[in-house]
Structure formats: structure tokens, C-alpha cells
Amino acid sequence: MKVWVPMDSAARALGADDVAKAVAREAAARGVDVQLIRNGSRGMVWLEPLVEIERDGQRLAYGPVAPADVAALLDGTLEGHGPVEEIPFFARQTRLTFARCGVIDPLDLDDYAAHGGLAGLHRAIGMDGAEIVAEVTASGLRGRGGAGFPTGIKWQTVAGAVADQKYIVCNADEGDSGTFADRMIMEGDPFTLIEGMVIAGLGVGATRGYVYLRSEYPDAIRVMTEAVRIARARGLLGPDVLGSGRAFDMEIRKGAGAYVCGEETSLLNSLEGKRGTVRAKPPLPALEGFLGKPTVVNNVISLATVPVIFERSAQYYADFGLGRSRGTVTLQIAGNVARGGLFETAFGLPLGEVVNDIAGGTASGRPVKAVQVGGPLGAYMPVSKFDTAMGYEDFDAAGGLIGHAGLVVFDDSADMLTMARFAMEFCAVESCGKCTPCRIGAVRGVETIDRIAAGDAAAIPLLTDLCETMRDGSLCALGGFTPYPVLSALTGFPDDFATQREAAE
Amino acid sequence: MRDAAPASDIDPRDIRDLVTPLAGLEGPLLPMLHAIQEEWGHVPAAAVPVLADILNLGRAEVLGVISFYHDFRDHPAGRQVLKICRAEACQAMGGAGMAAETLVRLGVDWHGTTPDGAVTVEPVYCLGLCACAPAAMIGDRVIGRVTPERLVRELGA
Ligand SMILES: Cc1cc2nc3c(=O)[nH]c(=O)nc-3n(C[C@H](O)[C@H](O)[C@H](O)COP(=O)(O)O)c2cc1C
Numbered sequence: 043m044k045v046w047v048p049m050d051s052a053a054r055a056l057g058a059d060d061v062a063k064a065v066a067r068e069a070a071a072r073g074v075d076v077q078l079i080r081n082g083s084r085g086m087v088w089l090e091p092l093v094e095i096e097r098d099g100q101r102l103a104y105g106p107v108a109p110a111d112v113a114a115l116l117d118g119t120l121e122g123h124g125p126v127e128e129i130p131f132f133a134r135q136t137r138l139t140f141a142r143c144g145v146i147d148p149l150d151l152d153d154y155a156a157h158g159g160l161a162g163l164h165r166a167i168g169m170d171g172a173e174i175v176a177e178v179t180a181s182g183l184r185g186r187g188g189a190g191f192p193t194g195i196k197w198q199t200v201a202g203a204v205a206d207q208k209y210i211v212c213n214a215d216e217g218d219s220g221t222f223a224d225r226m227i228m229e230g231d232p233f234t235l236i237e238g239m240v241i242a243g244l245g246v247g248a249t250r251g252y253v254y255l256r257s258e259y260p261d262a263i264r265v266m267t268e269a270v271r272i273a274r275a276r277g278l279l280g281p282d283v284l285g286s287g288r289a290f291d292m293e294i295r296k297g298a299g300a301y302v303c304g305e306e307t308s309l310l311n312s313l314e315g316k317r318g319t320v321r322a323k324p325p326l327p328a329l330e331g332f333l334g335k336p337t338v339v340n341n342v343i344s345l346a347t348v349p350v351i352f353e354r355s356a357q358y359y360a361d362f363g364l365g366r367s368r369g370t371v372t373l374q375i376a377g378n379v380a381r382g383g384l385f386e387t388a389f390g391l392p393l394g395e396v397v398n399d400i401a402g403g404t405a406s407g408r409p410v411k412a413v414q415v416g417g418p419l420g421a422y423m424p425v426s427k428f429d430t431a432m433g434y435e436d437f438d439a440a441g442g443l444i445g446h447a448g449l450v451v452f453d454d455s456a457d458m459l460t461m462a463r464f465a466m467e468f469c470a471v472e473s474c475g476k477c478t479p480c481r482i483g484a485v486r487g488v489e490t491i492d493r494i495a496a497g498d499a500a501a502i503p504l505l506t507d508l509c510e511t512m513r514d515g516s517l518c519a520l521g522g523f524t525p526y527p528v529l530s531a532l533t534g535f536p537d538d539f540a541t542q543r544e545a546a547e
Numbered sequence: 548m549r550d551a552a553p554a555s556d557i558d559p560r561d562i563r564d565l566v567t568p569l570a571g572l573e574g575p576l577l578p579m580l581h582a583i584q585e586e587w588g589h590v591p592a593a594a595v596p597v598l599a600d601i602l603n604l605g606r607a608e609v610l611g612v613i614s615f616y617h618d619f620r621d622h623p624a625g626r627q628v629l630k631i632c633r634a635e636a637c638q639a640m641g642g643a644g645m646a647a648e649t650l651v652r653l654g655v656d657w658h659g660t661t662p663d664g665a666v667t668v669e670p671v672y673c674l675g676l677c678a679c680a681p682a683a684m685i686g687d688r689v690i691g692r693v694t695p696e697r698l699v700r701e702l703g704a
């Protein structure tokens with residue numbers, strides 16, 4: 043009998059290791075032959091630990107499973123959810139990037155290949171660099187790290203640069219609250235990221251790669267490190283990638299707890315062993331990146347999506363989506379929600395459908411008040427903007443941003459002045475210190491919001507002015523975008539900024 | 548990690564032996580600092596001249612790097628490090644109240660260590676466990692939907 047118990051850290055955080063032990067113990071006690079596989083997560087976090095058992099060729103889902111449920115689980119008397127892929131939350135998705143996540147044993151390269159892995163790389167090996175870059179361009183893939191910059195154009199710039207050494211750097215700093223797609227894919231299907239980086243290397247002529255992985259993710263670091271070791275042992279990495287005659291190798295590097303190091307130039311400084319301060323652009327990292335050499339910096343999900351584009355074709359990928367937002371978006375639904383987790387779907391779903399229909403509204407059962415989309419630098423979207431479609435341009439038009447596609451849901455007990463204050467406080471804590479509007483402005487922002495809270499209405503225009511200064515005068519988006527959460531809280535929820543004042547009058 | 552030796556007992560030669568094999572890396576300083584902190588639980592002052600020498604940097608430059616990053620500490624932490632997430636998704640699930648109560652129960656403030664040296668509490672901004680918030684981490688062990696009772700129990704405090 044095959045039993046899958048995820049080793050994804052969200053599943054472990056909810057007790058998956060104890061469940062796995064209980065399965066092994068119970069199976070031994072009964073003398074039944076159980077093959078226990080530690081897979082990645084299917085992304086239905088509210089059901090974790092979600093255990094699957096193979097019966098009649100189908101994988102049946104049970105969850106959340108506690109160690110005390112394991113006897114009934116093996117007896118077949120535990121109530122379950124039926125075939126895992128028929129659970130509505132799962133069945134409604136279009137899983138391209140996450141096709142294998144939760145399905146396979148993350149560190150079994152043969153299992154990976156049996157589920158479509160390496161097909162994309164084999165196709166890319168038959169192409170020259172220009173054809174590879176053209177394929178990525180044709181797919182319409184845009185960077186999933188936040189800015190949505192077209193990946194093909196970035197690769198083109200690096201491909202066109204002349205240098206003795208070029209690099210592929212994967213941004214796995216994933217610091218945004220409400221996001222965990224990078225973590226999930228690195229823990230659940232690490233070879234897809236490695237394969238994507240190899241294809242990027244072949245495309246632009248880079249032979250070395252780095253994954254800059256945040257230290258807050260010890261499980262992901264462990265899985266990725268092991269996957270790189272296996273890939274090297276099996277010839278997927280090294281001087282002769284899969285017998286192609288071309289070289290590519292890579293390393294995993296651990297961050298050191300600085301949010302700003304997710305910004306690409308700060309990341310490069312950090313990777314070089316310097317303080318993680320932001321560099322002015324130009325020069326673009328594509329031309330003068332790591333150690334001054336031409337460097338592709340891409341987010342985990344951008345790179346992990348490359349294999350499926352080559353496996354299925356650029357056109358196949360581009361056929362999903364909305365407007366200039368092509369392909370799928372890996373929504374991460376978090377915070378106060380009934381059904382939180384990862385939901386991969388074509389761009390274009392309205393925000394309200396994701397929150398109310400897919401996620402089932404709040405966990406508390408109270409009305410939704412706001413959804414922060416795009417991490418700590420993203421806007422708080424009020425319910426009145428729930429018809430905004432998940433697409434880069436649509437969110438921009440609605441005064442927000444998609445960022446890394448994290449959605450944090452708040453119920454009506456949330457106080458938006460507190461959240462605005464937190465945004466300023468976070469900016470102050472994490473500022474790299476290079477420019478004044480961010481370094482000093484964020485501290486002033488906290489003070490100004492405290493004045494508003496104390497009933498000083500005159501501080502409101504001061505806050506608005508300050509936000510304008512930060513937006514226009516900051517070198518990077520940490521200082522430049524903090525006004526998004528602050529001003530969206532102020533304009534979308536004026537009552538939360540007025541009650542104190544009125545009470546004082 | 549070795550038992551927390553008083554910082555003055557750390558032999559610079561041991562530091563040199565530990566980090567020298569990493570000198571061939573491209574951008575070796577962060578891997579070296581991580582290796583030192585893993586070994587001694589902090590980055591002792593004695594490491595600064597050693598690193599400056601190996602990497603041909605000024606001491607101030609090395610210190611500047613160490614001080615930039617939240618992860619590196621210049622003195623040993625408690626026997627266990629508890630990281631509690633303060634970011635938005637955890638706040639949406641009552642994380643602020645949970646954290647405040649945990650601090651009261653442990654009798655420490657953020658970045659503080661309990662008087663018996665058992666636990667150091669650090670804030671962290673997101674652990675990627677935002678769909679099972681609020682979240683915390685003890686050492687490398689992650690915990691979701693956490694309560695103060697659970698944390699105090701797990702810490703044995
Ligand atoms: C303060 C700040 C933090 C960022 N954090 C991340 C991050 O954690 N991960 C990421 O991929 N991009 C992050 N970015 C965006 C990167 O600068 C960069 O745009 C991205 O890595 C490019 O990859 P992509 O084109 O694949 O999105 C951040 C940007 C800023 C300003």
C-alpha cells in the first residue's frame with residue numbers, strides 16, 4: 043500500500059511528521075507492507091496534514107489527519123475527501139508550474155522524469171540560444187517576483203552581452219507576507235527550478251547559477267541542496283549537461299534575514315558578501331550583475347515555469363491568461379480565510395471570486411474587510427474593488443499591484459490605521475538606509491500615524507505629503523511602494539482614521 | 548553547535564580553520580559568517596580580524612556586513628531561539644495578541660533572553676506559513692496555528 047504524507051513545511055508545521063511516524067508504527071504493528079512517501083504539498087493548507095492512500099489506482103485524500111486517526115486511516119474507516127484531484131479547490135485549478143508538486147517524491151529524479159520532467163530541457167538542448175530566448179519571449183512569461191517584467195526581454199539583454207562569464211541568479215528571498223509559492227515549489231518539486239535555471243543558462247550562455255534562498259526557510263534549503271547534489275551526480279548539472287556538451291552548475295546560498303535583499307541589486311551585493319544596500323540602475327544587472335558580469339536575476343516561479351513552457355510549447359502557455367498577463371498565476375491565499383493555500387489558475391479571475399468562492403471567505407466567519415494583495419508593499423483592496431481581475435494591468439488600474447500574488451485576507455475586526463502604521467514600521471525596520479525618503483520618511487510616517495491615532499486631524503495631509511515624497515524620491519520599491527498600503531488604507535477605510543479624532547471632539 | 552563557550556575562549560585559529568575551505572567561493576563572506584554562527588552560536592569579535600585578513604578587507608567593512616543582517620548576533624543566544632512571525636497574514640489571525648501574550652508568559656521582550664538563558668525570542672517577518680497563521684519557529688522546527696500555551700509547552704519553559 044502506498045501512503046503519501048507531505049514533508050512541506052506548512053504540513054510539518056501542522057504535525058505531518060508525527061503523522062508519518064504514526065503511519066510507520068501502525069503499519070509495522072500490523073505487519074502490513076506500507077510504502078511511505080514524503081511528498082510536497084498539494085497546496086490545500088487547511089487540510090494539512092493531508093494524507094493520500096492509493097486504492098484501486100486512485101489517490102484518496104484524508105485530512106487534516108492527526109496521529110490518533112492513523113489506525114482508522116489504515117483500516118479504511120476514516121472519513122475522507124475522495125480522490126484528491128476531485129476536491130473542488132484542486133479540480134478548479136490549471137496546474138502548469140505546480141503540475142508535479144505534491145504528486146511526486148521531490149527528490150526522486152526518475153519520478154520527476156516520469157511526470158514530464160526534463161522533457162523541456164531535452165527540447166531546449168536541441169535549440170540554439172537565440173531560439174531558447176525566442177521561445178520564452180513568445181510564451182509571454184513575465185517575472186513573478188513582483189515587477190512583471192517580460193522574462194524573454196531580460197534574457198535577450200543578457201544573451202546579447204559579451205563577457206567571459208555570465209550568471210543565472212534565482213531570487214528565492216520570498217520575503218513578502220502572504221507568499222509561499224517559492225517555498226512550496228522548492229520543497230515539493232526542486233528539480234523543476236534546477237531545470238529552469240539550466241535552460242536559462244543554455245539560452246543566455248551562462249554556465250554558473252546561484253539560488254539566493256532566505257534563511258527563514260531551512261526545509262527548502264535542505265531539499266534544494268540535496269536536489270542539486272543529486273542533479274550533479276546524475277549529470278543534469280556539470281560540465282556536460284545531459285550529454286549536450288554544454289556546461290551548467292549551480293549552488294544554493296543562504297540569505298541572512300534582510301527583506302531588502304529580495305530587491306535584485308541588494309541581493310547581488312549580498313551574494314558578493316557585501317551589505318545588502320540597493321544599487322542605482324543603470325547599470326542593469328543584465329549587463330553588470332553578479333561580480334560585475336551579465337546576470338539574469340529571476341524569481342523562483344519565473345524560472346520554475348520555464349520547463350513547462352518548453353515541454354508544452356510557448357503557444358500552449360500563452361493561450362492561458364488575460365490581456366498582457368499570459369499563462370498562469372500562482373495565487374497564495376492566506377491570512378483570515380476558510381480555505382487557505384496555493385491556487386494556480388490562468389490570469390483573469392476577479393479578486394472577489396478568489397476570496398469568497400475559492401477560499402470560502404474568512405476563517406472567523408465574520409465579513410471580509412480588506413485583502414492586501416502583493417505583499418507588504420501592496421495595496422489594501424476593499425470589498426468595493428472585488429471585481430478587479432487578477433492581471434497586472436487590471437490591478438494597476440485599480441490602484442494596486444499583484445506582486446508575487448499573495449493575498450492576505452482580513453475580517454472586519456482589522457483596524458486599518460494599525461495596518462498602515464505597521465507598513466511604515468516595517469519599512470523603517472527593513473530600509474537599507476541608502477536614501478533619506480525611505481530611511482527617515484518611514485520613521486516620520488510611524489510618528490505621523492500615531493498623531494492621527496491620537497486625534498490630530500492635521501496630520502492626515504502631512505501623511506499624504508510624506509507618502510508622495512517617499513513615492514517620488516526613493517531609489518527602490520521598498521520606500522517607493524510603502525505608500526501603497528498606507529494610502530490605500532487611508533482612502534479605502536477613512537473611518538479607521540477618523541474614529542479617534544471624533545471621539546476626542 | 549558547540550556548547551556556548553565564553554567569547555574570549557574562542558581561538559582565532561579555530562575560526563581560520565573553519566572558514567579557510569570556503570575562501571574559494573565566489574562571494575565567500577556570508578557563507579563564512581553562517582559557518583561561524585553555526586559553530587559558535589554567534590559571530591565572536593575574534594572573527595572580524597580573521598575574516599578581514601583572509602578576504603583582504605578592512606575590519607570596518609567586515610563589521611559593516613555583520614551589522615547589516617538581522618541573522619548575525621555578536622553574543623550567544625539562549626539555548627533555544629524562538630522566532631515569532633509579526634507580518635500581516637499572522638496579524639490577520641491574531642498574531643499580535645498571541646505574540647504579546649507569549650512574551651508576557653516568558654517574561655521577555657523582543658530580542659530578549661529569559662534570565663535562565665533558556666530562550667531568546669526574535670521577531671521574524673513571514674515564515675511562508677501564512678495559510679496556517681499565526682506561525683512560529685523554534686530552532687529549525689516550524690509551528691502553525693500557534694498559541695501561547697503551545698509555545699510555552701514546546702519550549703518546556
Ligand atoms: C524591497 C523589494 C523586495 C523584493 N523581494 C523580492 C523577492 O523576495 N523575490 C523576488 O523574486 N523578487 C523580489 N523583488 C523584485 C526583484 O527586485 C526583481 O524584480 C525580481 O527578482 C526579478 O525577477 P522576475 O523578473 O522573475 O520577477 C523585490 C523588490 C523589492 C524592491
Ligand code: SF4
Nearest residue numbers: 474476477480518521
Ligand atoms: S528606498 Fe529604502 S530600501 Fe530602497 S534604496 Fe532607498 S533606503 Fe534602500
Ligand code: FES
Nearest residue numbers: 632637674676677
Ligand atoms: S505572515 Fe506570518 S508566516 Fe507569513
